[in-house]
Amino acid sequence: MTIELRDYARLSMGLFDLGWEVAEENLPRAGTGVVKPDAAGPRDAVREANLELLKVYREMIKAIEDNIARAQARALGRGASYADIARARGVSRQAVRQDWEKRTKQRPVVLVGGPKDGFNTTATDREQTMRWGCRPGIYQDPDWADRRGTLTYRRSETDPKIFVFDKFEPDNRPDYYYDDE
Incomplete structure (x- = not known):
């Protein structure tokens, strides 16, 4: 074309x-x-x-x-x-x-801050943000044990091997929305 x-x-x-x-x-x-x-x-x-x-x-x-x-x-x-x-x-x-x-080449990175502090994962060189789901019962930390939503980590400006906790976006949908989980 x-x-x-x-x-x-x-x-x-x-x-x-x-x-x-x-x-x-x-x-x-x-x-x-x-x-x-x-x-x-x-x-x-x-x-x-x-x-x-x-x-x-x-x-x-x-x-x-x-x-x-x-x-x-x-x-x-x-x-x-x-x-x-x-x-x-x-x-x-x-x-x-x-x-x-x-x-698509994955490189090792570490998450810093938030409930996934110290978590090792991989990311491509182009990825600048990572999002992780958060729901009750996933994390042992009492500050995060009952939260439902999305965790956002952003690539560090000083070290490309680190993603720093940026924000938590709550998901306020009712529990029956997740009955199939």
Whole structure:
């Protein structure tokens, strides 16, 4: 499948509009408002608008790469071959295989803080957060023994082998919701 020129232009403009919507929120307001990155205006304002837009594009690329990885994993999990994925992505089978191996290579990490303090597990290099279910009776710690919800751990900024407890999100659904557990 190839994207027609008019579809590509529409996609490009849609991405610009989305990126600018986010970037504009981060720019300081001056007098009459913010100068668009593709508009004529004061040189410094246009430069700052484009620099902010580049920051947003960087984050958009990360999000798109994550979406590609999830779609690739779902396709592979349902019987697609590396050749099928390569055709869809417009790359070689070797590139798909190497990308898949890099994304899925597990490395040892340790969880710090919260009820799973000291727990050893594995994570890929790309994983920045881990979520664990919490329900009554799983943990011996009295602070966690009766809680139901989700524990979130985030990768440490100083040591990539450590995930630090970040938050607990309670699940307030009634007990009968879990009768099949």
